[in-house]
Amino acid sequence: MLRLLSIEYHKIRYNTASRVLTFIYFGLLTSIALIAAIKFDIGPVKFHLAEQGIFNFPYIWHFNTFVASIFKFFLLLVIVSMVANEYSYKTLKQNLIDGLSKKEFLLSKFYTVLVLALISTVFVFVTSLILGLVYSDFNEPAIIFSDLSYLVAFFVKLVGFFSFGLFLGMLIKRSAFAVGAMIVWAIIEGITKGMLYWQFRNVEGSTQAAVDQVMQFFPLEAMSNLIKEPVTRLGAVKTVANQIGEHITKDYSVSLLSIVIVLAWTAIFMLLSYRLLKKRDL
Template identity: 65%
Template sequence: MLRLLNIELIKLKTSRVSRVLIFGYFFLLTCIALIAAIKFDIGPIKFHLAEQGIFNFPFIWHFNTFVAAWLKLFLAIIIVSMVANEYSNKTLKQNLIDGLSKKEFILSKFLTVILFSVVSVLFVFVVSLILGLIYSDYNEIGIIFSDMQYLVGYFVKLVGFFSFCLFLGILIKRSAFALGFLILWQTFEGISTGILYWKAEAIAPYVTRFFPLNSMANLIKEPGTRLGAVKSAANQLGEEFTKNYDVQFWDVLIVMGWTAIFIYGSYALLKKRDL
Protein backbone atom coordinates (compact mmCIF):
# COMPACT_ATOMS: atom_id res chain seq x y z
CA MET A 1 0.00 0.00 0.00
CA LEU A 2 2.84 2.37 0.79
CA ARG A 3 4.24 1.73 -2.69
CA LEU A 4 0.92 2.67 -4.29
CA LEU A 5 0.57 5.78 -2.16
CA ASN A 6 4.14 6.80 -2.93
CA ILE A 7 3.39 6.61 -6.67
CA GLU A 8 0.51 9.07 -6.25
CA LEU A 9 2.53 11.42 -4.04
CA ILE A 10 5.26 11.59 -6.68
CA LYS A 11 2.65 12.53 -9.29
CA LEU A 12 1.23 15.24 -7.04
CA LYS A 13 4.71 16.54 -6.26
CA THR A 14 5.48 17.02 -9.96
CA SER A 15 2.18 18.87 -10.58
CA ARG A 16 2.52 22.59 -9.96
CA VAL A 17 -1.26 23.15 -10.04
CA SER A 18 -1.80 20.46 -7.41
CA ARG A 19 0.84 21.98 -5.15
CA VAL A 20 -0.76 25.43 -5.43
CA LEU A 21 -4.25 24.07 -4.69
CA ILE A 22 -3.05 22.05 -1.70
CA PHE A 23 -1.23 25.07 -0.30
CA GLY A 24 -4.29 27.27 -0.91
CA TYR A 25 -6.57 24.75 0.81
CA PHE A 26 -4.53 24.54 4.01
CA PHE A 27 -3.91 28.28 3.97
CA LEU A 28 -7.65 28.91 3.90
CA LEU A 29 -8.16 26.38 6.69
CA THR A 30 -5.69 28.40 8.74
CA CYS A 31 -7.65 31.54 7.91
CA ILE A 32 -10.50 30.24 10.08
CA ALA A 33 -8.48 31.90 12.83
CA LEU A 34 -9.13 35.27 11.19
CA ILE A 35 -12.80 34.95 12.14
CA ALA A 36 -11.66 35.75 15.67
CA ALA A 37 -10.47 39.15 14.47
CA ILE A 38 -13.91 40.25 13.19
CA LYS A 39 -15.00 43.25 15.27
CA PHE A 40 -17.60 45.97 14.89
CA ASP A 41 -17.27 49.09 17.00
CA ILE A 42 -19.86 51.65 15.90
CA GLY A 43 -20.67 54.05 18.71
CA PRO A 44 -22.49 52.15 21.45
CA ILE A 45 -22.60 48.99 19.32
CA LYS A 46 -19.64 46.75 20.05
CA PHE A 47 -19.48 43.31 18.49
CA HIS A 48 -16.61 40.82 18.64
CA LEU A 49 -17.40 37.53 16.91
CA ALA A 50 -14.97 35.51 19.05
CA GLU A 51 -16.88 36.65 22.16
CA GLN A 52 -20.11 35.11 20.86
CA GLY A 53 -18.90 31.66 21.89
CA ILE A 54 -18.00 30.21 18.49
CA PHE A 55 -14.57 29.22 19.81
CA ASN A 56 -15.80 27.77 23.08
CA PHE A 57 -15.14 24.10 23.73
CA PRO A 58 -16.81 21.86 22.69
CA PHE A 59 -18.83 24.01 20.23
CA ILE A 60 -15.65 24.85 18.29
CA TRP A 61 -15.41 21.28 16.97
CA HIS A 62 -18.85 21.65 15.40
CA PHE A 63 -18.27 25.16 14.07
CA ASN A 64 -14.82 24.62 12.57
CA THR A 65 -15.60 21.30 10.89
CA PHE A 66 -18.73 22.85 9.35
CA VAL A 67 -16.77 25.84 8.01
CA ALA A 68 -13.80 23.72 6.87
CA ALA A 69 -16.11 21.38 4.93
CA TRP A 70 -16.94 24.24 2.54
CA LEU A 71 -13.30 24.35 1.44
CA LYS A 72 -13.18 20.71 0.33
CA LEU A 73 -13.73 21.75 -3.30
CA PHE A 74 -10.00 22.67 -3.49
CA LEU A 75 -8.98 19.06 -2.90
CA ALA A 76 -11.86 17.85 -5.07
CA ILE A 77 -10.33 19.74 -8.01
CA ILE A 78 -7.02 18.00 -7.34
CA ILE A 79 -8.62 14.54 -7.27
CA VAL A 80 -10.61 15.09 -10.46
CA SER A 81 -7.58 16.58 -12.21
CA MET A 82 -5.39 13.76 -10.92
CA VAL A 83 -7.63 11.21 -12.66
CA ALA A 84 -8.14 13.29 -15.82
CA ASN A 85 -4.38 13.74 -16.20
CA GLU A 86 -3.95 9.96 -16.14
CA TYR A 87 -5.95 9.82 -19.37
CA SER A 88 -4.63 12.96 -21.07
CA ASN A 89 -0.98 12.18 -20.25
CA LYS A 90 -1.49 8.44 -20.93
CA THR A 91 0.18 7.63 -17.59
CA LEU A 92 -2.68 5.24 -16.77
CA LYS A 93 -1.89 3.08 -19.78
CA GLN A 94 1.82 3.23 -19.00
CA ASN A 95 1.21 2.24 -15.36
CA LEU A 96 -0.77 -0.78 -16.52
CA ILE A 97 1.94 -1.74 -19.01
CA ASP A 98 4.51 -1.47 -16.20
CA GLY A 99 2.59 -4.06 -14.18
CA LEU A 100 0.14 -2.03 -12.09
CA SER A 101 -3.25 -3.75 -12.07
CA LYS A 102 -6.50 -1.81 -12.46
CA LYS A 103 -7.43 -2.74 -8.90
CA GLU A 104 -4.12 -1.35 -7.64
CA PHE A 105 -4.66 1.81 -9.67
CA ILE A 106 -8.04 2.49 -8.01
CA LEU A 107 -6.59 1.54 -4.63
CA SER A 108 -3.76 4.04 -5.07
CA LYS A 109 -6.31 6.80 -5.76
CA PHE A 110 -8.44 5.77 -2.79
CA LEU A 111 -5.39 5.78 -0.52
CA THR A 112 -4.74 9.36 -1.67
CA VAL A 113 -8.35 10.20 -0.78
CA ILE A 114 -7.82 8.72 2.70
CA LEU A 115 -4.54 10.60 3.11
CA PHE A 116 -6.09 13.95 2.14
CA SER A 117 -8.96 13.32 4.57
CA VAL A 118 -6.72 12.30 7.49
CA VAL A 119 -4.38 15.27 7.03
CA SER A 120 -7.35 17.64 6.75
CA VAL A 121 -8.89 16.30 9.97
CA LEU A 122 -5.58 16.58 11.84
CA PHE A 123 -5.09 20.12 10.55
CA VAL A 124 -8.58 21.21 11.63
CA PHE A 125 -8.02 19.51 14.99
CA VAL A 126 -4.80 21.43 15.62
CA VAL A 127 -6.21 24.79 14.48
CA SER A 128 -9.37 24.29 16.55
CA LEU A 129 -7.42 23.22 19.63
CA ILE A 130 -5.19 26.30 19.46
CA LEU A 131 -8.11 28.69 18.91
CA GLY A 132 -10.09 27.04 21.68
CA LEU A 133 -7.23 27.26 24.18
CA ILE A 134 -6.92 30.98 23.37
CA TYR A 135 -10.59 32.02 23.28
CA SER A 136 -12.68 29.36 25.01
CA ASP A 137 -14.27 30.09 28.39
CA TYR A 138 -14.04 26.38 29.23
CA ASN A 139 -10.65 24.70 29.45
CA GLU A 140 -11.35 21.56 31.45
CA ILE A 141 -9.93 18.44 29.78
CA GLY A 142 -13.30 16.68 29.82
CA ILE A 143 -14.97 19.60 28.02
CA ILE A 144 -12.12 20.17 25.55
CA PHE A 145 -12.23 16.63 24.22
CA SER A 146 -15.99 16.16 24.24
CA ASP A 147 -18.05 16.23 21.02
CA MET A 148 -15.19 14.80 18.98
CA GLN A 149 -17.91 13.16 16.91
CA TYR A 150 -17.74 16.13 14.55
CA LEU A 151 -14.18 15.27 13.55
CA VAL A 152 -15.33 11.72 12.77
CA GLY A 153 -18.24 13.12 10.75
CA TYR A 154 -15.86 15.49 8.96
CA PHE A 155 -13.56 12.60 8.03
CA VAL A 156 -16.42 10.44 6.72
CA LYS A 157 -17.78 13.43 4.80
CA LEU A 158 -14.44 14.13 3.10
CA VAL A 159 -13.84 10.49 2.18
CA GLY A 160 -17.35 10.22 0.72
CA PHE A 161 -17.10 13.46 -1.25
CA PHE A 162 -13.62 12.77 -2.60
CA SER A 163 -14.70 9.24 -3.58
CA PHE A 164 -17.58 10.77 -5.54
CA CYS A 165 -15.10 13.09 -7.28
CA LEU A 166 -12.85 10.11 -8.05
CA PHE A 167 -15.81 8.28 -9.60
CA LEU A 168 -16.71 11.32 -11.72
CA GLY A 169 -13.10 11.63 -12.87
CA ILE A 170 -13.07 8.00 -14.00
CA LEU A 171 -16.53 8.28 -15.57
CA ILE A 172 -16.05 11.51 -17.53
CA LYS A 173 -12.24 11.63 -17.96
CA ARG A 174 -12.18 15.44 -18.33
CA SER A 175 -11.70 17.52 -15.19
CA ALA A 176 -13.75 20.53 -16.33
CA PHE A 177 -16.70 18.37 -17.39
CA ALA A 178 -16.46 16.26 -14.23
CA LEU A 179 -16.58 19.36 -12.01
CA GLY A 180 -19.42 20.71 -14.14
CA PHE A 181 -21.34 17.47 -13.61
CA LEU A 182 -20.70 17.76 -9.86
CA ILE A 183 -22.35 21.20 -9.85
CA LEU A 184 -25.17 19.88 -12.06
CA TRP A 185 -25.75 16.97 -9.68
CA GLN A 186 -25.89 19.34 -6.70
CA THR A 187 -28.51 21.38 -8.59
CA PHE A 188 -30.45 18.21 -9.41
CA GLU A 189 -30.51 17.17 -5.75
CA GLY A 190 -31.62 20.67 -4.73
CA ILE A 191 -34.49 20.73 -7.23
CA SER A 192 -35.53 17.16 -6.39
CA THR A 193 -35.53 18.00 -2.68
CA GLY A 194 -37.70 21.06 -3.30
CA ILE A 195 -40.21 19.08 -5.37
CA LEU A 196 -40.39 16.28 -2.79
CA TYR A 197 -41.05 18.69 0.06
CA TRP A 198 -43.71 20.38 -2.08
CA LYS A 199 -45.49 17.25 -3.27
CA ALA A 200 -44.77 14.72 -0.49
CA GLU A 201 -43.52 16.52 2.60
CA ALA A 202 -44.21 13.54 4.87
CA ILE A 203 -41.70 11.25 3.14
CA ALA A 204 -39.29 13.89 1.79
CA PRO A 205 -36.86 13.83 4.77
CA TYR A 206 -36.52 10.05 4.53
CA VAL A 207 -35.98 10.00 0.76
CA THR A 208 -33.60 12.98 0.51
CA ARG A 209 -31.52 11.55 3.33
CA PHE A 210 -30.25 8.97 0.84
CA PHE A 211 -29.18 11.46 -1.85
CA PRO A 212 -25.35 11.29 -2.10
CA LEU A 213 -24.44 14.94 -1.55
CA ASN A 214 -27.36 15.54 0.80
CA SER A 215 -26.33 12.58 2.96
CA MET A 216 -22.84 14.08 3.22
CA ALA A 217 -24.27 17.49 4.15
CA ASN A 218 -26.41 15.85 6.86
CA LEU A 219 -23.33 14.59 8.69
CA ILE A 220 -22.49 18.06 10.06
CA LYS A 221 -25.53 20.27 10.40
CA GLU A 222 -25.32 24.06 10.53
CA PRO A 223 -24.08 25.19 13.97
CA GLY A 224 -25.41 28.76 13.96
CA THR A 225 -28.67 28.05 15.75
CA ARG A 226 -26.78 26.44 18.64
CA LEU A 227 -25.31 29.79 19.68
CA GLY A 228 -26.76 31.29 22.85
CA ALA A 229 -27.33 34.69 21.23
CA VAL A 230 -29.32 33.11 18.37
CA LYS A 231 -31.40 31.01 20.79
CA SER A 232 -32.14 34.07 22.94
CA ALA A 233 -33.25 36.06 19.90
CA ALA A 234 -35.44 33.16 18.75
CA ASN A 235 -37.03 32.83 22.21
CA GLN A 236 -37.90 36.51 22.21
CA LEU A 237 -39.70 35.96 18.90
CA GLY A 238 -41.52 32.95 20.30
CA GLU A 239 -39.49 30.43 18.32
CA GLU A 240 -37.61 27.40 19.62
CA PHE A 241 -34.98 25.24 17.88
CA THR A 242 -35.44 21.51 18.41
CA LYS A 243 -32.91 20.25 15.85
CA ASN A 244 -30.64 17.33 16.72
CA TYR A 245 -27.12 18.56 15.93
CA ASP A 246 -25.31 15.28 16.63
CA VAL A 247 -23.55 13.27 13.94
CA GLN A 248 -26.15 10.57 13.31
CA PHE A 249 -25.03 6.95 13.10
CA TRP A 250 -27.36 6.25 10.16
CA ASP A 251 -26.00 9.22 8.22
CA VAL A 252 -22.49 7.83 8.72
CA LEU A 253 -23.61 4.44 7.41
CA ILE A 254 -25.32 6.01 4.38
CA VAL A 255 -22.22 7.99 3.41
CA MET A 256 -20.00 4.94 3.93
CA GLY A 257 -22.37 3.00 1.68
CA TRP A 258 -22.10 5.64 -1.05
CA THR A 259 -18.31 5.63 -0.64
CA ALA A 260 -18.22 1.88 -1.26
CA ILE A 261 -20.49 2.31 -4.31
CA PHE A 262 -18.30 5.07 -5.78
CA ILE A 263 -15.05 3.16 -5.28
CA TYR A 264 -16.48 -0.09 -6.66
CA GLY A 265 -18.10 1.86 -9.51
CA SER A 266 -14.75 3.44 -10.36
CA TYR A 267 -13.13 0.01 -10.48
CA ALA A 268 -15.98 -1.49 -12.53
CA LEU A 269 -15.76 1.34 -15.08
CA LEU A 270 -12.01 1.00 -15.39
CA LYS A 271 -12.22 -2.78 -15.65
CA LYS A 272 -14.70 -2.61 -18.54
CA ARG A 273 -12.76 -0.04 -20.55
CA ASP A 274 -10.24 -0.96 -23.22
CA LEU A 275 -7.28 1.27 -22.48
Protein backbone atom coordinates in the same frame (compact mmCIF):
# COMPACT_ATOMS: atom_id res chain seq x y z
CA MET B 1 0.22 0.78 0.35
CA LEU B 2 3.30 2.99 0.85
CA ARG B 3 4.51 2.18 -2.67
CA LEU B 4 1.17 3.22 -4.17
CA LEU B 5 1.05 6.39 -2.08
CA SER B 6 4.58 7.24 -3.12
CA ILE B 7 3.56 7.05 -6.79
CA GLU B 8 0.63 9.43 -6.23
CA TYR B 9 2.70 11.77 -4.08
CA HIS B 10 5.19 12.32 -6.88
CA LYS B 11 2.39 12.91 -9.39
CA ILE B 12 0.86 15.62 -7.18
CA ARG B 13 4.23 17.06 -6.23
CA TYR B 14 5.26 17.71 -9.81
CA ASN B 15 1.86 19.02 -10.90
CA THR B 16 1.79 22.79 -10.43
CA ALA B 17 -2.00 23.12 -10.39
CA SER B 18 -2.39 20.40 -7.76
CA ARG B 19 0.26 21.98 -5.55
CA VAL B 20 -1.34 25.42 -5.80
CA LEU B 21 -4.84 24.10 -5.05
CA THR B 22 -3.55 22.10 -2.08
CA PHE B 23 -1.77 25.15 -0.63
CA ILE B 24 -4.90 27.27 -1.14
CA TYR B 25 -7.02 24.66 0.63
CA PHE B 26 -4.83 24.43 3.71
CA GLY B 27 -4.38 28.19 3.66
CA LEU B 28 -8.16 28.57 3.82
CA LEU B 29 -8.33 26.08 6.69
CA THR B 30 -5.78 28.18 8.54
CA SER B 31 -7.83 31.31 7.82
CA ILE B 32 -10.53 30.02 10.17
CA ALA B 33 -8.37 31.52 12.90
CA LEU B 34 -8.89 34.97 11.34
CA ILE B 35 -12.55 34.80 12.38
CA ALA B 36 -11.31 35.58 15.89
CA ALA B 37 -10.11 38.97 14.65
CA ILE B 38 -13.52 40.08 13.33
CA LYS B 39 -14.70 43.10 15.31
CA PHE B 40 -17.36 45.70 14.71
CA ASP B 41 -17.25 48.98 16.63
CA ILE B 42 -20.21 51.14 15.59
CA GLY B 43 -20.63 53.85 18.18
CA PRO B 44 -21.70 52.25 21.44
CA VAL B 45 -22.18 48.87 19.75
CA LYS B 46 -19.09 46.69 20.06
CA PHE B 47 -19.18 43.24 18.50
CA HIS B 48 -16.32 40.74 18.75
CA LEU B 49 -17.13 37.45 17.03
CA ALA B 50 -14.76 35.40 19.19
CA GLU B 51 -16.62 36.59 22.27
CA GLN B 52 -19.91 35.15 21.00
CA GLY B 53 -18.78 31.65 21.99
CA ILE B 54 -17.90 30.23 18.56
CA PHE B 55 -14.52 29.10 19.91
CA ASN B 56 -15.84 27.64 23.13
CA PHE B 57 -15.33 23.94 23.75
CA PRO B 58 -17.04 21.75 22.66
CA TYR B 59 -18.96 24.00 20.21
CA ILE B 60 -15.73 24.77 18.33
CA TRP B 61 -15.54 21.21 16.97
CA HIS B 62 -18.95 21.66 15.38
CA PHE B 63 -18.32 25.17 14.06
CA ASN B 64 -14.82 24.59 12.64
CA THR B 65 -15.61 21.28 10.92
CA PHE B 66 -18.67 22.87 9.31
CA VAL B 67 -16.68 25.86 8.03
CA ALA B 68 -13.73 23.69 6.94
CA SER B 69 -16.01 21.38 4.96
CA ILE B 70 -17.01 24.35 2.78
CA PHE B 71 -13.45 24.50 1.42
CA LYS B 72 -13.38 20.84 0.34
CA PHE B 73 -14.09 21.91 -3.26
CA PHE B 74 -10.42 22.88 -3.69
CA LEU B 75 -9.21 19.37 -2.86
CA LEU B 76 -11.96 17.96 -5.08
CA LEU B 77 -10.26 19.75 -7.98
CA VAL B 78 -6.99 18.06 -7.04
CA ILE B 79 -8.65 14.62 -6.95
CA VAL B 80 -10.50 15.10 -10.24
CA SER B 81 -7.50 16.54 -12.08
CA MET B 82 -5.33 13.74 -10.67
CA VAL B 83 -7.59 11.20 -12.40
CA ALA B 84 -8.13 13.23 -15.59
CA ASN B 85 -4.39 13.71 -16.06
CA GLU B 86 -3.91 9.93 -16.10
CA TYR B 87 -5.93 9.82 -19.31
CA SER B 88 -4.65 13.08 -20.79
CA TYR B 89 -0.96 12.25 -20.34
CA LYS B 90 -1.37 8.48 -20.91
CA THR B 91 0.26 7.75 -17.54
CA LEU B 92 -2.48 5.24 -16.70
CA LYS B 93 -1.56 3.09 -19.67
CA GLN B 94 2.14 3.44 -18.86
CA ASN B 95 1.55 2.42 -15.22
CA LEU B 96 -0.25 -0.70 -16.37
CA ILE B 97 2.55 -1.51 -18.80
CA ASP B 98 5.05 -1.09 -15.94
CA GLY B 99 3.27 -3.78 -13.96
CA LEU B 100 0.67 -1.90 -11.91
CA SER B 101 -2.66 -3.75 -11.91
CA LYS B 102 -5.93 -1.90 -12.42
CA LYS B 103 -6.88 -2.72 -8.83
CA GLU B 104 -3.61 -1.27 -7.54
CA PHE B 105 -4.09 1.81 -9.70
CA LEU B 106 -7.52 2.49 -8.22
CA LEU B 107 -6.29 1.72 -4.71
CA SER B 108 -3.50 4.27 -5.14
CA LYS B 109 -6.15 6.91 -5.83
CA PHE B 110 -8.34 5.82 -2.92
CA TYR B 111 -5.37 5.75 -0.53
CA THR B 112 -4.62 9.31 -1.61
CA VAL B 113 -8.22 10.27 -0.86
CA LEU B 114 -7.91 8.72 2.62
CA VAL B 115 -4.60 10.45 3.34
CA LEU B 116 -5.83 13.88 2.18
CA ALA B 117 -8.98 13.48 4.29
CA LEU B 118 -6.94 12.35 7.30
CA ILE B 119 -4.43 15.21 6.99
CA SER B 120 -7.32 17.67 6.69
CA THR B 121 -8.99 16.23 9.80
CA VAL B 122 -5.78 16.37 11.84
CA PHE B 123 -5.16 19.93 10.62
CA VAL B 124 -8.65 21.04 11.69
CA PHE B 125 -8.21 19.26 15.03
CA VAL B 126 -4.94 21.04 15.80
CA THR B 127 -6.22 24.44 14.62
CA SER B 128 -9.42 24.08 16.65
CA LEU B 129 -7.55 22.90 19.73
CA ILE B 130 -5.23 25.91 19.65
CA LEU B 131 -8.09 28.38 19.07
CA GLY B 132 -10.14 26.75 21.80
CA LEU B 133 -7.32 26.85 24.33
CA VAL B 134 -6.84 30.55 23.58
CA TYR B 135 -10.47 31.73 23.45
CA SER B 136 -12.68 29.12 25.14
CA ASP B 137 -14.28 29.82 28.49
CA PHE B 138 -14.16 26.09 29.29
CA ASN B 139 -10.81 24.32 29.54
CA GLU B 140 -11.67 21.17 31.48
CA PRO B 141 -10.39 18.04 29.63
CA ALA B 142 -13.83 16.39 29.78
CA ILE B 143 -15.34 19.38 27.96
CA ILE B 144 -12.43 19.88 25.55
CA PHE B 145 -12.57 16.34 24.23
CA SER B 146 -16.34 15.98 24.07
CA ASP B 147 -18.15 16.16 20.73
CA LEU B 148 -15.13 14.87 18.81
CA SER B 149 -17.66 12.94 16.74
CA TYR B 150 -17.73 16.01 14.48
CA LEU B 151 -14.15 15.26 13.46
CA VAL B 152 -15.16 11.70 12.58
CA ALA B 153 -18.07 13.08 10.56
CA PHE B 154 -15.71 15.55 8.85
CA PHE B 155 -13.35 12.75 7.84
CA VAL B 156 -16.18 10.56 6.52
CA LYS B 157 -17.66 13.54 4.67
CA LEU B 158 -14.38 14.27 2.89
CA VAL B 159 -13.80 10.62 1.99
CA GLY B 160 -17.31 10.32 0.55
CA PHE B 161 -17.10 13.60 -1.36
CA PHE B 162 -13.68 12.87 -2.83
CA SER B 163 -14.74 9.32 -3.74
CA PHE B 164 -17.67 10.80 -5.66
CA GLY B 165 -15.23 13.11 -7.46
CA LEU B 166 -12.90 10.17 -8.15
CA PHE B 167 -15.76 8.22 -9.74
CA LEU B 168 -16.81 11.18 -11.90
CA GLY B 169 -13.20 11.68 -12.97
CA MET B 170 -13.02 8.02 -14.00
CA LEU B 171 -16.36 8.25 -15.79
CA ILE B 172 -15.85 11.49 -17.72
CA LYS B 173 -12.02 11.67 -17.95
CA ARG B 174 -12.03 15.47 -18.11
CA SER B 175 -11.61 17.46 -14.90
CA ALA B 176 -13.76 20.45 -15.89
CA PHE B 177 -16.63 18.26 -17.07
CA ALA B 178 -16.34 16.04 -13.99
CA VAL B 179 -16.65 19.05 -11.68
CA GLY B 180 -19.54 20.26 -13.84
CA ALA B 181 -21.22 16.88 -13.42
CA MET B 182 -20.89 17.21 -9.64
CA ILE B 183 -22.60 20.60 -9.80
CA VAL B 184 -25.35 19.21 -12.06
CA TRP B 185 -25.93 16.38 -9.60
CA ALA B 186 -26.21 18.89 -6.75
CA ILE B 187 -28.82 20.78 -8.80
CA ILE B 188 -30.70 17.53 -9.46
CA GLU B 189 -30.81 16.80 -5.74
CA GLY B 190 -32.03 20.34 -5.09
CA ILE B 191 -34.80 20.02 -7.70
CA THR B 192 -35.77 16.62 -6.31
CA LYS B 193 -35.99 18.09 -2.81
CA GLY B 194 -38.24 20.87 -4.07
CA MET B 195 -40.48 18.40 -5.87
CA LEU B 196 -40.77 16.30 -2.71
CA TYR B 197 -41.83 19.37 -0.74
CA TRP B 198 -44.56 19.90 -3.32
CA GLN B 199 -45.53 16.22 -3.26
CA PHE B 200 -45.74 16.04 0.53
CA ARG B 201 -47.32 19.47 1.05
CA ASN B 202 -50.65 17.93 2.10
CA VAL B 203 -49.21 15.10 4.19
CA GLU B 204 -50.33 15.12 7.81
CA GLY B 205 -47.54 16.00 10.24
CA SER B 206 -44.26 17.62 9.30
CA THR B 207 -43.53 18.07 5.59
CA GLN B 208 -39.87 18.71 6.48
CA ALA B 209 -39.60 15.34 8.25
CA ALA B 210 -41.22 13.50 5.34
CA VAL B 211 -38.83 15.07 2.82
CA ASP B 212 -35.80 14.43 5.04
CA GLN B 213 -36.71 10.75 5.32
CA VAL B 214 -36.37 10.42 1.54
CA MET B 215 -33.53 12.86 0.84
CA GLN B 216 -31.20 11.41 3.50
CA PHE B 217 -30.36 8.55 1.10
CA PHE B 218 -29.08 10.84 -1.67
CA PRO B 219 -25.25 11.08 -1.64
CA LEU B 220 -24.69 14.84 -1.36
CA GLU B 221 -27.61 15.27 1.02
CA ALA B 222 -26.27 12.47 3.23
CA MET B 223 -22.86 14.18 3.30
CA SER B 224 -24.53 17.47 4.19
CA ASN B 225 -26.45 15.79 7.02
CA LEU B 226 -23.21 14.65 8.67
CA ILE B 227 -22.47 18.15 9.99
CA LYS B 228 -25.55 20.34 10.33
CA GLU B 229 -25.30 24.12 10.32
CA PRO B 230 -24.04 25.32 13.73
CA VAL B 231 -25.19 28.97 13.72
CA THR B 232 -28.62 28.39 15.29
CA ARG B 233 -26.92 26.41 18.07
CA LEU B 234 -25.29 29.57 19.45
CA GLY B 235 -26.79 30.87 22.68
CA ALA B 236 -27.04 34.41 21.28
CA VAL B 237 -29.04 33.22 18.28
CA LYS B 238 -31.38 31.15 20.46
CA THR B 239 -31.94 34.15 22.72
CA VAL B 240 -32.93 36.34 19.76
CA ALA B 241 -35.18 33.56 18.43
CA ASN B 242 -36.92 33.23 21.78
CA GLN B 243 -37.49 36.99 21.92
CA ILE B 244 -39.36 36.92 18.61
CA GLY B 245 -41.36 33.86 19.58
CA GLU B 246 -39.35 31.20 17.74
CA HIS B 247 -38.13 28.07 19.50
CA ILE B 248 -35.21 26.15 17.94
CA THR B 249 -35.42 22.42 18.68
CA LYS B 250 -33.02 21.16 16.03
CA ASP B 251 -30.92 18.03 16.61
CA TYR B 252 -27.27 18.94 15.92
CA SER B 253 -25.70 15.60 16.82
CA VAL B 254 -23.82 13.45 14.32
CA SER B 255 -26.17 10.75 13.03
CA LEU B 256 -24.82 7.21 12.87
CA LEU B 257 -27.27 6.52 10.03
CA SER B 258 -25.79 9.39 7.98
CA ILE B 259 -22.29 7.99 8.52
CA VAL B 260 -23.43 4.54 7.37
CA ILE B 261 -25.15 6.01 4.30
CA VAL B 262 -22.07 8.02 3.28
CA LEU B 263 -19.78 5.02 3.79
CA ALA B 264 -22.16 2.93 1.67
CA TRP B 265 -22.03 5.54 -1.11
CA THR B 266 -18.24 5.61 -0.83
CA ALA B 267 -18.13 1.84 -1.38
CA ILE B 268 -20.54 2.18 -4.32
CA PHE B 269 -18.44 4.91 -5.96
CA MET B 270 -15.26 2.86 -5.62
CA LEU B 271 -16.94 -0.30 -6.92
CA LEU B 272 -18.33 1.58 -9.93
CA SER B 273 -14.91 3.13 -10.57
CA TYR B 274 -13.30 -0.30 -10.54
CA ARG B 275 -15.91 -1.73 -12.92
CA LEU B 276 -15.32 1.19 -15.29
CA LEU B 277 -11.59 0.66 -15.17
CA LYS B 278 -11.88 -3.08 -15.79
CA LYS B 279 -14.23 -2.75 -18.77
CA ARG B 280 -12.64 0.28 -20.41
CA ASP B 281 -10.23 -0.24 -23.29
CA LEU B 282 -7.15 1.76 -22.35
